[in-house]
Each structure stands twice: as structure tokens, then as C-alpha cells.
Amino acid sequence: MDVGPPELVAGAILVSLTAYVLLGGADFGGGVWDLLASGPRKARQRALIAEAIGPIWEANHVWLIIVVVLLFTCFPSVFARLAIMLHIPLSLMLIGIVLRGSAFSFRSHYGPGHGEEAGSADRASAHWGRVFASASVITPLLLGICVGAIAAGTLRPPGASGFRDFVATFVAPWLTPFGLSVGVLTLVLFAFLAAVYLTLEARDPALREDFRRRALITAGLAFVAAFGALGLALAGVPRMARALTGGPRALALHAATGAAALTAIAALWWRRFRLARLAAAAQVALILWGWALAQYPYLVPPDLTIRGAAAPRITLVLVLWALVAGGLVLFPSLVYLLRVFKREHAGR
Amino acid sequence: MSDLIAARSQMAMSLGFHIIFAVVGIGMPLLMVLAERRWQRTGDRIYLELAHRWAKGTAILFAVGAVSGTVLSFELGLLWPTFMEHAGPMIGLPFSLEGFAFFTEAIFLGLYLYAWERISPRAHLAAGWAVAVSGMLSALFVVIANAWMNAPVGFRWVDGRGVDIDPIAAVMTPAAPIQVIHMILTAYAATGLVVAGIHAAGLLRQPRNAFHRRALAVALLVGAPAAVLQPIVGDQAARFVARSQPVKLAALEAHFETQRGAPLHIGGWPDEAAGQTRWALRIPYGLSLLAFKDPHAEVKGLLDFPRADWPPVAVVHVAFQVMVALGSFMALVSAVALWLTWRRRDLTRHRWLLRALVLAAPMGFICTEAGWVVTEVGRQPWIIQGVMRTAEAVTPMPGLIVPFLVFTALYIGLGLVVAWLLHREIVRSPQAAEEDAA
Numbered sequence: 210m211d212v213g214p215p216e217l218v219a220g221a222i223l224v225s226l227t228a229y230v231l232l233g234g235a236d237f238g239g240g241v242w243d244l245l246a247s248g249p250r251k252a253r254q255r256a257l258i259a260e261a262i263g264p265i266w267e268a269n270h271v272w273l274i275i276v277v278v279l280l281f282t283c284f285p286s287v288f289a290r291l292a293i294m295l296h297i298p299l300s301l302m303l304i305g306i307v308l309r310g311s312a313f314s315f316r317s318h319y320g321p322g323h324g325e326e327a328g329s330a331d332r333a334s335a336h337w338g339r340v341f342a343s344a345s346v347i348t349p350l351l352l353g354i355c356v357g358a359i360a361a362g363t364l365r366p367p368g369a370s371g372f373r374d375f376v377a378t379f380v381a382p383w384l385t386p387f388g389l390s391v392g393v394l395t396l397v398l399f400a401f402l403a404a405v406y407l408t409l410e411a412r413d414p415a416l417r418e419d420f421r422r423r424a425l426i427t428a429g430l431a432f433v434a435a436f437g438a439l440g441l442a443l444a445g446v447p448r449m450a451r452a453l454t455g456g457p458r459a460l461a462l463h464a465a466t467g468a469a470a471l472t473a474i475a476a477l478w479w480r481r482f483r484l485a486r487l488a489a490a491a492q493v494a495l496i497l498w499g500w501a502l503a504q505y506p507y508l509v510p511p512d513l514t515i516r517g518a519a520a521p522r523i524t525l526v527l528v529l530w531a532l533v534a535g536g537l538v539l540f541p542s543l544v545y546l547l548r549v550f551k552r553e554h555a556g557r
Numbered sequence: 558m559s560d561l562i563a564a565r566s567q568m569a570m571s572l573g574f575h576i577i578f579a580v581v582g583i584g585m586p587l588l589m590v591l592a593e594r595r596w597q598r599t600g601d602r603i604y605l606e607l608a609h610r611w612a613k614g615t616a617i618l619f620a621v622g623a624v625s626g627t628v629l630s631f632e633l634g635l636l637w638p639t640f641m642e643h644a645g646p647m648i649g650l651p652f653s654l655e656g657f658a659f660f661t662e663a664i665f666l667g668l669y670l671y672a673w674e675r676i677s678p679r680a681h682l683a684a685g686w687a688v689a690v691s692g693m694l695s696a697l698f699v700v701i702a703n704a705w706m707n708a709p710v711g712f713r714w715v716d717g718r719g720v721d722i723d724p725i726a727a728v729m730t731p732a733a734p735i736q737v738i739h740m741i742l743t744a745y746a747a748t749g750l751v752v753a754g755i756h757a758a759g760l761l762r763q764p765r766n767a768f769h770r771r772a773l774a775v776a777l778l779v780g781a782p783a784a785v786l787q788p789i790v791g792d793q794a795a796r797f798v799a800r801s802q803p804v805k806l807a808a809l810e811a812h813f814e815t816q817r818g819a820p821l822h823i824g825g826w827p828d829e830a831a832g833q834t835r836w837a838l839r840i841p842y843g844l845s846l847l848a849f850k851d852p853h854a855e856v857k858g859l860l861d862f863p864r865a866d867w868p869p870v871a872v873v874h875v876a877f878q879v880m881v882a883l884g885s886f887m888a889l890v891s892a893v894a895l896w897l898t899w900r901r902r903d904l905t906r907h908r909w910l911l912r913a914l915v916l917a918a919p920m921g922f923i924c925t926e927a928g929w930v931v932t933e934v935g936r937q938p939w940i941i942q943g944v945m946r947t948a949e950a951v952t953p954m955p956g957l958i959v960p961f962l963v964f965t966a967l968y969i970g971l972g973l974v975v976a977w978l979l980h981r982e983i984v985r986s987p988q989a990a991e992e993d994a995a
Contacts, residue, residue, distance in 0.1 A: 278652045539660050
């Protein structure tokens with residue numbers, strides 16, 4: 210692997226995407242569990258989720274902005290291709306992002322108990338809670354669909370017909386069984402991450418058990434969704450199938466992913482929640498990296514490579530310096546944020 | 558509606574929506590840290606109450622600003638992929654830095670809003686300052702990118718593509734300094750005066766209400782100096798436009814015929830077909846004097862430029878007039894308020910001033926919108942001035958009226974909810990706190 214500025218920036222994009230999935234993804238997963246809150250501790254499940262994501266979701270969301278900005282600055286033709294051909298799912302995803310964030314802040318605004326208006330405030334709060342939760346389901350699905358379309362290599366430049374055939378150009382490339390399966394996998398993984406993280410947020414053992422159960426169920430579902438996506442790839446996406454099954458590197462990565470997944474399940478089973486969090490995060494990160502490795506050196510198969518799509522060298526070098534400078538401010542701040550909000554009631 | 562018009566409408570609507578929240582996101586953090594600082598210095602609990610309330614409003618406004626800003630970062634590509642494909646490597650650098658400024662803002666706002674009980678008062682106040690400073694830096698970086706679209710530098714355009722790209726030179730675009738200062742002052746003036754207006758209204762009903770008195774003082778501290786400085790900076794900005802974008806200047810002044818000793822048009826309606834401006838008050842030599850500091854300077858008129866290079870003249874002219882008129886009123890009211898404060902007068906005894914402040918409350922936001930119309934519509938038909946036309950940049954995706962209508966409906970809904978929530982907070986201002994006039 211020849212590493213120069215283009216590869217370094219592509220690596221930075223992968224790191225940012227990983228952070229978005231592990232942190233922002235779990236916030237969406239929290240919304241999923243808000244939607245599916247049930248049992249005697251329904252209200253307390255929701256309160257725990259709100260408390261866990263309240264202070265951090267906006268910071269976690271910024272990773273997505275970093276990905277977008279790095280793409281359009283350093284791989285502008287990739288950004289243009291995705292923006293044109295994924296116009297519809299990206300627009301729908303944006304609606305999800307807007308509704309999730311606004312509805313969450315509206316709901317937080319009402320907060321618990323407002324004296325004489327408690328009744329109507331509770332109703333308003335419940336209304337925005339539903340919007341927040343539904344948007345948290347839809348957004349990861351669409352994000353996954355977009356990733357699936359990139360991985361499948363269907364986002365080719367239009368041929369001689371140009372952009373005239375609407376369905377063939379703007380719908381068919383992403384609305385595929387494989388794309389949908391990646392959407393479902395993304396949703397399940399986000400819900401899985403959230404459930405695992407919430408076992409460490411909960412102070413009350415009963416509440417912790419609620420999320421342990423949810424984590425175990427979604428861990429199982431993740432296996433089903435992952436093998437479903439793999440099956441569809443083998444059946445209908447030859448490019449993906451070759452990359453996923455060929456080569457010792459791909460197989461080693463699969464083995465590591467499987468090991469992380471099993472570790473997460475075992476740790477949840479024996480209530481080793483810190484280990485479970487580590488293993489779950491590793492599992493999801495490895496799936497993401499498996500995708501990246503499978504399509505290396507392409508950013509958008511079948512034609513846009515890291516080298517081929519890279520901006521002029523001076524832009525890449527300046528952006529890398531900006532990343533270093535920004536990181537010097539960002540990482541200490543981020544660590545401080547997480548220490549303040551995630552330290553005291555961490556369980557075992 | 559053509560796809561180009563739909564795309565432009567969606568972009569204009571998205572920017573017009575986001576800019577309100579961006580402006581408030583720069584101004585409100587300053588208000589809340591100033592209030593918290595006074596609480597820490599004086600121990601007066603009313604300031605703490607103010608900091609809490611302003612933080613609560615900021616939480617909603619920042620959230621909506623963050624998500625609508627995300628929409629914009631995607632829309633740059635969803636609507637203008639050809640523009641981003643070329644401009645990305647040239648002007649992406651300030652966007653990257655803006656990403657980090659936004660990150661810092663989000664992190665420390667999370668701390669500010671949720672960590673009152675978890676970190677020391679000193680650390681809490683510092684978090685507030687970090688929010689205020691990074692909000693201002695976000696504006697700096699984004700406006701640099703916009704300034705580059707008005708005065709593009711740092712590349713050579715050869716055969717429809719940029720070569721010899723120099724991102725540092727692009728960031729140094731000569732349009733940036735004045736446009737950035739103009740924008741940041743707008744944020745403080747608009748936010749400060751809208752808050753001042755709300756509490757001035759409270760004081761008209763309850764002149765002794767200490768909560769409103771303290772709030773008015775802090776709000777004017779942020780808004781009034783900025784509003785007073787703004788006309789001076791705005792004049793500089795217009796003079797820069799006169800040199801760098803003469804067509805834009807001619808459009809915003811509704812100036813059709815090139816002439817020496819050009820008059821300034823106040824009001825009036827530009828008739829593009831006839832090539833003249835009707836019903837305007839004409840101030841002889843005014844335009845030459847304002848634009849070039851010389852009453853006999855030649856000012857190029859629209860008729861000297863190809864028709865295909867004109868922006869929509871009437872829209873730009875009206876927006877400019879609105880901005881200047883309302884901005885002048887804000888500056889005047891602010892100057893009076895500052896003068897009275899300096900003379901240690903009790904502002905609340907001057908009910909006419911309170912009424913004027915109430916009147917000025919929404920003006921900062923109207924000016925913000927009008928100013929963006931001036932700079933963005935005024936640059937049309939170019940997306941990169943003189944280099945790439947907006948029509949060349951638009952996505953090949955058909956049916957763009959659909960996303961335009963969907964996002965418009967979404968934003969109208971959000972806008973109404975935010976307005977309702979803020980209204981609810983304002984109505985609940987504390988009634989009890991009363992004090993004697995000092």
C-alpha cells in the first residue's frame with residue numbers, strides 16, 4: 210500500500226466515519242430504544258436515553274460534517290458523484306437528521322413537570338419524543354442504503370443516454386435488495402451499540418438488565434442481518450462477493466469481526482459490561498473497515514479511486530495540517546466532555 | 558418552475574432559514590456568558606436566572622442551527638455538484654476549519670447546558686466563552702468561503718477547470734475582511750437588539766421589573782455598539798463592491814446609465830425593460846460620493862454591461878434599501894441608548910426609547926435576510942463571480958421542485974415550533990422581581 214497525502218486524507222475520512230458510527234450511531238440507536246421502550250420501566254428507559262445523549266449528541270453529529278467537508282475538499286469528484294446519484298436517499302436522510310435533532314431538543318425543552326401546564330407539556334413532550342424516535346429509525350436505514358449503493362459499485366457515471374432515464378440513474382442504483390440489507394444492518398448495529406452503552410449508563414440494576422436483554426437480542430439480530438447482507442452480496446453483487454471472500458487480509462478481518470462479536474455476546478452474558486462495550490465498538494468498527502478494505506483503492510467503485518479522485522496535492526497537505534491543528538483543540542475537548550458526563554456512574 | 562429556479566429557491570430558503578439560527582448562535586452565547594459573569598461578580602441571582610433562560614433558548618436555537626447547517630453542507634453538492642467539484646479544492650480549507658470550530662462549539666455548549674452542577678463555576682464560565690468564541694470563528698470561516706465566491710482568487714481558470722490552485726491565496730480573498738466583520742457585527746446587533754426589544758416591551762408594562770432591567774442592560778451591551786458601528790462597516794463593504802463587482806453595485810443602487818457625478822437613489826422602482834429607475838428620491842452626486850469619495854467620479858451603470866450579466870435588479874435594489882433603512886434606524890436608536898447610558902440616565906424613564914427599541918427588535922433579522930439577498934442575488938447570474946454561472950453548476954437531477962417544496966414545508970413547521978417555544982419562555986418572565994430606580 211503506497212501511502213501519500215491522498216491515502217492519509219482517505220484514512221482521516223474513515224476515522225471520522227468510524228467515530229460518527231460509534232458515537233453518533235449510538236445516539237440514533239438510543240432513539241430506536243426510545244421508540245421500542247416497553248415494560249414496567251418504560252418511562253425510566255426513555256429518561257435514561259435522554260440523559261445519556263443530551264449533552265453529547267451535537268458533538269457526535271459533527272463527525273458527519275467533517276466527513277462531508279473532507280470529501281468535498283479533497284475528493285471533490287466523489288462528493289459530486291454521490292450528491293448527484295444519491296440525491297433522493299441523501300435528501301431523505303437529511304430530513305431524518307433535521308427531525309431527529311430538532312425534535313430531541315424540543316422534547317428536552319419541555320422537560321419533566323411544568324406546574325399547572327404539566328398535562329399539556331407532557332403531551333407535547335410525548336409528541337416530540339415520537340418524532341425523535343421515528344427519525345432515529347429512518348436516518349440510519351438511509352445512511353446504510355447509501356453505503357450499500359457505494360459498496361455495490363452501482364453509482365457509475367451515466368452512459369451515452371446521460372441523465373435522462375430518471376429511474377435508471379436516480380433510483381435503481383440505490384434501491385436494491387443489497388442496499389436495503391445494508392440499511393437494516395446499520396440500524397441493527399446502531400441499536401446494538403446503544404443498548405450496550407446504556408448498560409453502563411444505568412445505575413439501577415433492573416434498568417441495566419432491560420438494556421442487557423436488548424443488547425443480547427440485537428447482537429443476535431446483527432448476525433442475521435450481517436449474513437443476510439453477505440448472502441445478497443454473494444448472490445447479486447459480484448464485485449463485493451469477490452472482495453469479501455478473496456485474500457487472506459479479508460478473511461483475517463472477518464475472523465477478527467467474528468471474534469469481537471462473540472466476545473461482546475459472552476461479556477454481556479456474564480455481565481462484564483465494560484468489556485462488552487469495548488468488544489461491541491470493535492465489532493462495528495471492524496465491519497466498517499471490512500467494507501473500506503473490500504473496496505480499496507476505490508472510493509466509489511467502479512471508477513473513482515483514492516488517487517484518481519484526489520484534489521491537488523497542496524490542498525491535501527493543507528487540509529492534513531488543518532486536521533492536525535484542529536485535532537489538537539478537538540481531542541482534549543472531547544475527552545473533557547466525555548469525562549464530565551460519562552465518568553461517575555459507569556458500572557463494572 | 559425550472560429546475561434551476563427550484564434549486565436556487567431551495568438554496569435561498571435553506572440559507573435564509575439557517576442564517577437566523579447562525580446569527581443567534583453567535584450572539585446568544587455572548588449574552589449568556591456576560592450574564593453569568595455578572596452573577597459570579599455580583600452574586601445577584603437575577604443574572605443567574607438570565608443566564609439559565611438564555612442558555613435554554615440557545616439550546617433549541619443551536620440544535621436547529623446545527624441540523625439546518627448540516628442540510629446546507631449537503632445541499633452544496635445536492636444542488637450545485639459542479640460548483641463543489643471545482644470549488645472544493647480551492648475553498649474547502651476554511652470549511653474544514655469551520656468544521657472544527659463547530660465541533661468546539663457543540664462540545665462546550667453541551668458542557669455549558671448540562672454541567673452547571675458538575676464542573677467549577679470558573680470552568681463553566683470558560684465553557685461559555687469557548688462557545689461564544691467558536692461561534693464567532695464559525696462565522697469567520699464560512700463567510701470567508703462566501704467572500705471568495707464574490708472575489709475568487711487563488712487559481713487560474715483554463716478550459717473550464719481550475720489550475721495552479723493555491724488555497725492560501727483563496728482564503729486571503731480581498732472581499733473577506735470587510736464581509737466577515739459586517740457579518741459578525743450583524744450577529745451581535747441583531748441578537749442584542751431583539752433581546753433588548755423583548756425586555757423593553759416588558760419594561761413598558763412593568764417599569765420597575767428588575768429582571769427586565771438587567772436583561773435590557775446586558776442585551777444593549779452586546780447589540781448597541783455593534784449596531785452603531787455597522788453603518789460605517791457597511792459603507793466600506795459597499796465601496797469594496799463598487800470596485801470589485803460594479804454590476805452588483807449598479808443593481809443595488811438601481812443605477813442604469815454610466816455617468817460622472819451619479820445621484821444616489823433612495824427608494825424607487827427599477828424598470829429593467831426601460832432601463833431607468835422611477836419614483837426615486839435623487840440625491841445629486843450622492844452615489845459618486847459614497848462609492849468613490851469623489852462627487853465627480855464615474856459610476857458604471859447597468860446598461861454598460863451585457864444583459865446576461867445582470868442580477869435581478871429590482872430584488873437587489875429593494876433588499877439593499879430595506880437593509881440600509883432599517884440598519885440606520887437600529888444605529889440611531891442604539892446611539893441614543895448608549896449616549897443616555899453614558900450620561901447615567903435611567904433608560905426606563907424614556908418610554909419613547911423603549912418603544913423605539915421594541916420597534917427595532919425584529920429589524921436586525923430583516924436586515925440579515927436583506928443583506929444576504931444583496932450579496933447572493935446580487936452576485937447572480939454567477940455562482941463564482943466571473944468564472945462559473947449558476948446555471949452551469951446545477952445538478953442534472955430533474956424534478957427539483959419536489960425537494961424545494963418538501964424542505965420549505967419542513968422549515969416552516971420547524972420555524973413555527975421554535976417561535977412558539979420561545980414565545981412560551983418570554984411570556985413566563987418573572988413578575989415578582991421589583992426594585993426602586995437607582
